[in-house]
Amino acid sequence: MSEFVPSNIQREMEVYGYDTVVKSHCRMCHGGCGVLVYLKNGKAKKIAGDPDCPINHGTLCPKGIASLQLAYHPDRLTYPVRRIGPKASGKWERISWDEALDTIAGKINDYKARFGAESIVMGYGTGRDNEAVIYRFANLLGSPNVLTAGHFCYGPRIATSIITCGTNPIVDYENNPRCIIEWGNNIVISNPDEYKGESFSVALEKGAKLIVVDPRMTRAAARADIWLQLRPGTDAALALGMLNVIVREELYDRDFVENHVYGWEPFVERVNEYPPDKVEQITWVPREKIAAAAKLFATTKPAGIQWGVAIEQQINCADNDRLLMALMGITGNIDVPGGQVLFQQPGIRNVGYFGAHRMLSDAQRAKRLGGDRFRLAGNFGIINPKCVWDAIITEKPYPVKMLFFISSNPLLTRANADEVYRALEKVEFMAVSDFFLTPTAEMADIVLPAATWLEMDYIGDFWKRHGYILPRRKAIQVGECRSDHEMLNDLAHRVGQGEYWWDNFEQALDWILEPLKMTWRDFKKLDYLRGERIPQKYRTVGFSTPTGKFELYSTMLEKWGYDPLPRYREPLESPYSNPGTVKQYPYILITGRRIPGFFHSENRQLPWMRELNRDPVVEIHPDAAKKEGINEGDWVIIESPRGKIRQRAKLFPGMDPRIVSAEHGWWFPENKDPGHGWRESNINMLTDNSYANCDPAMGATHIRTLMCRIYPERLEGDVSHE
Numbered sequence: 195m196s197e198f199v200p201s202n203i204q205r206e207m208e209v210y211g212y213d214t215v216v217k218s219h220c221r222m223c224h225g226g227c228g229v230l231v232y233l234k235n236g237k238a239k240k241i242a243g244d245p246d247c248p249i250n251h252g253t254l255c256p257k258g259i260a261s262l263q264l265a266y267h268p269d270r271l272t273y274p275v276r277r278i279g280p281k282a283s284g285k286w287e288r289i290s291w292d293e294a295l296d297t298i299a300g301k302i303n304d305y306k307a308r309f310g311a312e313s314i315v316m317g318y319g320t321g322r323d324n325e326a327v328i329y330r331f332a333n334l335l336g337s338p339n340v341l342t343a344g345h346f347c348y349g350p351r352i353a354t355s356i357i358t359c360g361t362n363p364i365v366d367y368e369n370n371p372r373c374i375i376e377w378g379n380n381i382v383i384s385n386p387d388e389y390k391g392e393s394f395s396v397a398l399e400k401g402a403k404l405i406v407v408d409p410r411m412t413r414a415a416a417r418a419d420i421w422l423q424l425r426p427g428t429d430a431a432l433a434l435g436m437l438n439v440i441v442r443e444e445l446y447d448r449d450f451v452e453n454h455v456y457g458w459e460p461f462v463e464r465v466n467e468y469p470p471d472k473v474e475q476i477t478w479v480p481r482e483k484i485a486a487a488a489k490l491f492a493t494t495k496p497a498g499i500q501w502g503v504a505i506e507q508q509i510n511c512a513d514n515d516r517l518l519m520a521l522m523g524i525t526g527n528i529d530v531p532g533g534q535v536l537f538q539q540p541g542i543r544n545v546g547y548f549g550a551h552r553m554l555s556d557a558q559r560a561k562r563l564g565g566d567r568f569r570l571a572g573n574f575g576i577i578n579p580k581c582v583w584d585a586i587i588t589e590k591p592y593p594v595k596m597l598f599f600i601s602s603n604p605l606l607t608r609a610n611a612d613e614v615y616r617a618l619e620k621v622e623f624m625a626v627s628d629f630f631l632t633p634t635a636e637m638a639d640i641v642l643p644a645a646t647w648l649e650m651d652y653i654g655d656f657w658k659r660h661g662y663i664l665p666r667r668k669a670i671q672v673g674e675c676r677s678d679h680e681m682l683n684d685l686a687h688r689v690g691q692g693e694y695w696w697d698n699f700e701q702a703l704d705w706i707l708e709p710l711k712m713t714w715r716d717f718k719k720l721d722y723l724r725g726e727r728i729p730q731k732y733r734t735v736g737f738s739t740p741t742g743k744f745e746l747y748s749t750m751l752e753k754w755g756y757d758p759l760p761r762y763r764e765p766l767e768s769p770y771s772n773p774g775t776v777k778q779y780p781y782i783l784i785t786g787r788r789i790p791g792f793f794h795s796e797n798r799q800l801p802w803m804r805e806l807n808r809d810p811v812v813e814i815h816p817d818a819a820k821k822e823g824i825n826e827g828d829w830v831i832i833e834s835p836r837g838k839i840r841q842r843a844k845l846f847p848g849m850d851p852r853i854v855s856a857e858h859g860w861w862f863p864e865n866k867d868p869g870h871g872w873r874e875s876n877i878n879m880l881t882d883n884s885y886a887n888c889d890p891a892m893g894a895t896h897i898r899t900l901m902c903r904i905y906p907e908r909l910e911g912d913v914s915h916e
């Protein structure tokens with residue numbers, strides 16, 4: 195437990211009788227916000243923003259404030275359990291940590307010996323600061339199969355930026371961008387990855403011009419200089435249209451293009467295929483607006499693109515990312531102050547190094563599920579989930595016998611939930627580490643009680659690209675909960691990996707920091723460290739790509755057999771690609787817009803957060819609602835060719851009447867049936883995960899654009915949930 199007490203809050207402690215205050219970093223989302231945790235008698239009593247933290251300057255979002263409701267929730271799992279009835283029977287018995295880890299280790303050793311390490315799939319969801327230990331464990335085990343959300347979230351940005359310019363370009367909010375495009379992102383709600391909505395808002399207040407690319411009117415779209423209200427899933431066409439204007443009107447940065455770009459001529463040829471009038475037909479955005487946005491962005495410098503996950507959950511995922519980088523690059527905004535920065539971490543052993551990717555043999559790497567099919571993903575260690583479900587269900591190309599999910603709830607968060615369920619039902623052995631018995635955990639054989647961010651020492655933001663690392667200091671202990679890092683360190687010793695791990699996890703932190711000649715004890719006295727910043731480093735050393743240039747034409751994609759130039763493909767399920775289906779399913783369904791209190795399937799059991807959003811909500815345009823006989827607040831059936839679910843109607847005029855927008859991640863912890871109602875309102879009952887509907891290089895599932903129909907539940911004969 196940290197003994198570190200910042201001096202400026204000692205007085206507050208005396209007045210209110212707190213025993214101590216621990217400075218740490220929240221991780222109720224991807225994390226990063228500095229917090230002060232006030233303690234009394236070993237219990238955390240209050241969480242406040244840390245005004246000295248350079249990431250949040252004392253601000254916190256609702257989820258951060260509700261951290262204590264998570265840590266001390268009465269339903270929280272506080273000791274390991276083993277299932278004693280059939281899957282999803284809700285029958286569990288308490289076991290010791292030793293018994294839990296011995297059982298899991300026994301299964302790992304057995305499956306490895308009989309079916310190969312590849313038969314064991316480790317899994318996590320979005321970034322939770324535990325990926326380094328999970329990859330280390332899997333790589334040392336010899337399993338190339340770590341199932342994450344990386345195929346359709348953030349992984350594409352990392353993979354495509356590495357092959358385009360060496361690392362992920364981040365908007366440089368500190369140096370006053372004068373123009374920002376917020377593209378498929380809602381940063382003030384989502385605070386994703388290395389970004390916080392606060393910095394974006396401050397930049398706007400300082401007068402930055404704003405262009406928003408979003409089919410829905412978000413708060414940012416409402417105040418934008420230009421709002422490009424596109425048809426969902428057509429981002430690649432829109433970007434190509436903007437590039438077309440920039441190239442045709444010669445608004446690009448000549449020096450950058452002449453000296454630092456690879457593949458300019460073929461790129462221009464491709465861009466010429468997308469004149470604004472054609473793009474208008476594809477995207478529904480008027481050509482004048484496309485031209486105006488292109489000009490504003492190209493002529494207002496410095497400028498940045500705040501990109502989001504909506505562009506990645508599409509069939510055009512990798513090309514969308516590459517096109518946005520092309521916009522950043524050819525307008526001369528790469529690695530300039532106030533543009534897009536290529537930050538460096540302080541010189542620690544980074545996540546990739548810690549993850550021991552080099553320790554995985556070539557023979558095992560070649561067995562990565564889907565590695566041949568989705569080669570961009572496969573080369574970055576990312577797999578498409580369907581490849582795992584198929585390997586379980588069909589035992590091809592080889593059987594997967596064991597799943598070990600550490601911080602993921604795939605029944606709610608992966609496309610085609612019905613198929614996910616069938617795979618979880620069939621898999622021989624499943625372990626889960628989580629805070630609660632989620633619908634996914636209810637399918638497991640053993641569930642381990644995970645520690646929240648308040649209960650661990652760690653080097654926070656270790657995986658991000660903003661250049662900071664921050665000490666996350668342990669403030670409390672709850673029951674027998676353990677961090678995933680400690681748990682895997684312990685498990686590793688039981689499966690013969692001991693020589694590559696540590697006696698305790700603090701030694702691992704020391705090892706990460708060793709290149710800085712610093713230990714965890716030294717580091718935790720600091721507020722943060724930040725890597726050195728060298729603007730326009732490419733001018734002296736080039737870009738870290740095969741050609742040393744900014745690759746508009748990707749030599750890596752070419753090598754892997756893909757089109758080296760970005761293009762637009764029509765979604766497989768859209769009003770234009772299958773007009774027959776449109777008669778039956780007339781609306782374009784967007785899924786998963788972020789809402790303040792929840793994080794995917796999390797927080798439905800936290801009273802403050804549930805008060806913000808009691809029920810799942812589907813946004814429907816008033817004209818569409820009228821046509822379908824739907825009133826505000828009605829329970830509505832949303833149906834796709836794959837199934838139907840129910841959510842509550844909110845009439846929302848801020849989008850085209852042909853679009854509806856549903857929330858994701860819904861289950862009902864208050865429903866004490868062991869399934870906790872996971873099918874009822876789970877939007878992923880409707881999404882499609884077929885290979886044909888994925889990005890061909892990245893394997894991203896296309897969950898942002900599908901076709902659906904909607905009608906009031908009262909008209910539904912065979913569904914009665916009330």
Ligand SMILES: Nc1nc2c(c(=O)[nH]1)N[C@H]1C(S)=C(S)[C@@H](COP(=O)(O)OP(=O)(O)OC[C@H]3O[C@@H](n4cnc5c(=O)[nH]c(N)nc54)[C@H](O)[C@@H]3O)O[C@H]1N2
Nearest residue numbers: 319320343347601602603607627628644785786794795858
């Ligand atoms: N239809 C649709 N589906 C989507 C999306 C969408 O927009 N639309 N978004 C997708 C995206 S971008 C992502 S990244 C995925 C996210 O997918 P997941 O990461 O699988 O989502 P969560 O529901 O947050 O599940 C995380 C689980 O881990 C637990 N947990 C949280 N922190 C920890 C921890 O530190 N340790 C352990 N052991 N457990 C922890 C939580 O209690 C929760 O049950 O969802 C995706 N699913």
Ligand SMILES: Nc1nc2c(c(=O)[nH]1)N[C@H]1C(S)=C(S)[C@@H](COP(=O)(O)OP(=O)(O)OC[C@H]3O[C@@H](n4cnc5c(=O)[nH]c(N)nc54)[C@H](O)[C@@H]3O)O[C@H]1N2
Nearest residue numbers: 320378379380384386410426427502503504788792793794
């Ligand atoms: N509160 C909260 N915060 C979160 C999360 C959460 O679940 N809850 N999840 C976290 C995770 S893992 C991620 S990846 C991030 C994602 O964070 P964001 O990238 O901000 O994602 P979203 O809010 O899902 O989508 C952003 C916008 O994309 C729009 N959109 C939908 N379809 C399209 C399209 O086809 N094209 C374009 N251009 N826009 C479209 C939506 O209307 C929405 O306003 O948020 C993170 N932060």
Ligand code: SF4
Nearest residue numbers: 220223225227255258
């Ligand atoms: S934005 Fe994320 S890190 Fe910051 S307070 Fe909210 S949940 Fe915590």
Ligand SMILES: [Mo]
Nearest residue numbers: 320343347503
């Ligand atoms: Mo994500």
